[in-house]
Amino acid sequence: MNIPLFPEQPEEVSTGAIWLARLALLLSAPLNWLSPRMMEKILSRLVRKYPPATEEEVKVIRDAVCTVSRRCRSQEGCLRRSLAVAVGTWLKRRSVSWCTGYALEPFRAHAWVEVNNNPVGEPEEVRSYSKVISVTNTSENEEKSQGELESNNSKPNELGQEDQPVHIPRASIRQLFALTKGHNLEFSLVLILGILSAALTLLQPNLVADIVEQSNTGFTISSSLVFLILSLTTAMVLTTIQYYMLQKIGEGVVYEARTNLISHLFRLPIFEFDNRSVGDMLSRISGDSSRLRMALIQGTIALTSGSFIVVGAAIGLALKDSFLFLTALATILLSFIGILFMSNIIQKASFRVQKELGKLSELVERDLHAIRTIRSTNATSIEEEKATQQAEHLRKLGIRLAKIQSFMTPISNMSIQICGLIVLGIGGYRVSMGYMTIEDLIAFALLLYIMIGPVGQIFGAFSGIGESLGAFARIRELLDLAIESDYDTNTKVTTISNPSARKGMVVFEKVSFGYKKLEFGADIAQKEAEMILKEVSLSAEYGKRTAIVGPSGAGKSTVLQLIERFYDPDGGYIYVDGKDHRSYSREELRNLITYVEQNAPVLPGTLRDNLLIGNTDVSDQECYDVLKEVNLNYLIERSPDKLDMKIGDSGMTLSGGERQRLALARSLLSNSKIVLLDELTSNLDSLNEVVMKKAVDKLRESKTVIVVAHRLSTIVDSDIIYVLEHGRIVGSGNHNELLDKVPLYRELAKEQFLDKVI
Template identity: 30%
Template structure:
């Protein structure tokens, strides 16, 4: 195994990016080659200087030429290093940009199975280590490798026998160094994996820090992190030991070589078989080889560590992406046949297709089925509610509409088009999604609201804020819309963050808005305000809401009841209270609490309803 093979860039993303920088790399190679020539000429000029001085000839021109070569060598080496370093920085920049893009567009089902901290470590830590390998290490290997090769050739031209002695002594040390390099790469790969594990667990703890504190688990988590840190230390120590062996192993060979050359060379000079000038030049070349040879092997060792990072980066580059739409001309999904009627839960809708259709959809997480033969429609206007016991598949329905996951069978249709045949931009631009956990981010309130519509006008922002019931909140903030929030929207209450996310979804002006427990963190007054907003919003587009509060569900135009991963019933609140036992049980518990505040014979929305005697507790 040679230095060239040891430093070969693995095939993949990094190799492709390296090819993209071939102009800078080629320029660096040319300048480095010129610098090497300048370096290698110097000992020959010194030999001629010695010979000229011995013959009492003028040496001023030779001295001046040597000075020029010294300066040229420095300039060429510095410029070469800048070009190679710039190419390396470009490679790392492009790697980070492309990896970030691939992670952002990754298949969510696959990404959820990965440790997020390890993904972060690969994007930040491994690319940083890769930068060191691809800039400093490769530059040193290239420049000093050329000096070693050129110096060896010049030494062969002076005296082959002395060169053989040198190579023999260095050969043993080189073989040992290459063996250390192989072990170093393996140890570095383990160390990077251990570092990724530590980063992943640290991120897990930080993301749930309030829970950790509330559970009094700081000590246990500290011990767990300490154990992972110990693993990183142990693998890091192995890397340190192997890295530290490079210089001693190589220095022994160099010292033995130098001693042998000096002894044999001086003996040959004494016998007259080797001239003093040639011996001086040979010795200079040997001294010229000492530092570059050490740097080459040290750089190989550093690169072996970086190569482990390159491997992890290339693995991340292979993360599965969200599928693109099928090529033009591919078969479209089959439409329902005449006479089949609408899917279960079908309804008359105004003009064209329903906003959303589920056609015999089945889905599961691994071997655990969640939805089975689910079919229903969502009209283009109005509020449609999804209800059911915990685990019935309500949130999964939303995730399938957003194509975060793909159904195992059947199809999800948006405005008459199977979303499997659409690009993410095509269908997500038509769907606004408000998550259950109210995902707000660091930045200003304005930046959070316009996140999905960065070109929105002030009038559009004001309308979305008012529709979401956020107007009074914004007015009370110290800097209004320009008030800065912390991570996860720190600075707003849970209910305020919920309304902010509703405003963000509204600003997209979508055809469908998905609200996952949108009223979960609201007090009664805020919930009433949001219900009023939903009524106004539902006159303009389809609103699909998951809600446990019957006060929200009761006002829905249509309610889809999920049970055991299937559609159990579809209807209005009054219809389902009369006709479906499960819905009646779901409503009963909340009606019992609501009865304290509502008049007899009224539901919690204030609408009169006839309830079966067995339907409501209390």
């Protein structure tokens, strides 16, 4: 859902208002970078003196701002527009209130303008925003502040249809260099060093000219010679320091990009992982992040010392002969346009290389995970062939990129040579016509020579920046995805309460869900074929064991994933511990629940690490006790490292059954009220199955336990069993009741020789 924060088709306004809006947008632009509290301070200072605007006046400015600024479907957009309206009214010596707030869904934050506490022309929905900041137009005392915008000014995440990822995402140089924000001091130092070394370099031709002039009278150690040596060595030292500092900044930027990406990936909604490959994500963290360094170093050198030398030499050239200078400039500009065009192609080619590299990582990573299956099925050569083909494809793309890049150097060299030839040709002509002296032409050529290196540097930087922008675009593609909490709601969302959903219970009320996201406003009834769960109603009580059984693919694990809020239902309600489960923050909700996944994955690390995931407040003795309870005590007995014994990557050194028992041990240690166990006994022998049943029974005493199982022997004595078929509940009751009235259950029981009443 997109709330029209401001009208997308504003009313027509006068040209004067449009210009006022442009000015207001320009003046308010720097405010966009400030924290909401700072904005609040500045705006309240601005508006304090002036009388309040009328709603009509504000609407005119608002429509003008909406006409000038194109879109407003994000936090950033509404901030920009509402600030501009506030500044626009101030320019007209009027004032308004400026507010920001939280929306329940789908936006995290919103900003708007109020007159006499009424949002101007906003739809009803805005009233459901919980206000965070309000700057009033009457007195400072009335300024309200209810806390700061949470999660700082992180980039907006839009949820509209328009935001489908484009095929090749683009990133701008500004966005790339914004990564250096935390290194302003170092950057200023690099800039100063750049200016100093450029100044020293520009001095050198004059010093050489002096030395040549003085050498007419024989060689002497003149002050010019001393200065020349000094300027050469000082410039070298300054450049070394400059390079070192840039490398340092580069490392900082790579670190920043990497950590931002990692932290963002950890917070993406689960559905984002359904169609993305882990290998590709990893290559963005490792390869793409490293590529940012190159652009920053090359670009900054070119833009600091390089551009100063170019500007300084250009001024010198223009002073010597402006006509000749303009001719040289025209040739350089022409090749510059060509290079710019090629840099664009490099960016796209580099993006493709990175993307294919991601695919190769994905392929190898997947194979390495399934290495046992690959070996046992003799599929090594086939998989190797696939990886080789992908590497070959990558090689071809790399060569294509190299071809484009290698054009850059000859083009820049050729343009420089052409420039030199033109200067000499036209210069010679001008000397012969008496427009300039031969000494001036020599000096001109010398200055041009000094300029050549930095011009080449600048051209080269475009190639490097193009490549880094390709990599940065891939990083941004992930960073621009909304994180899980963006879809969060707050306590005010509590909608309908269900009297039967009491404390400690998990209740499903007509829950429908499909993995394929429905368009906004789509009728669920008409999309039944796409639904994995269809109007599922069930309830799991505290102190009882609730089982869900059914054929493979019926939707059993999906039920558990909805309770965890990995996905949100398309219809119906879920109540957890007496409340609509959307009324909790995800963190609160997950604190209430322990979830043991189907394959009981184990994190790489020690036995202790795995027992204490999410719950560090556990003593060693408790760990030993719980391991004994699940019959895993032999693990610590056979290893001298005890709880610190290492478990291989993904628990490879444990058997499937041991992993399941370890997962159960973890849930026995947790303090959560609700335990969800998905196929916990699939890998167990009958002895260990009995041990597990006992442990689950112990859990049931103080928790709500929901068990998903194929093997009916593990759940026949559950308090209530739900039978799920094709996403629908086809029966519920205890084992005996189900045998009697649900044919599917009877069939399942018969297959497992459990069709006897117990």
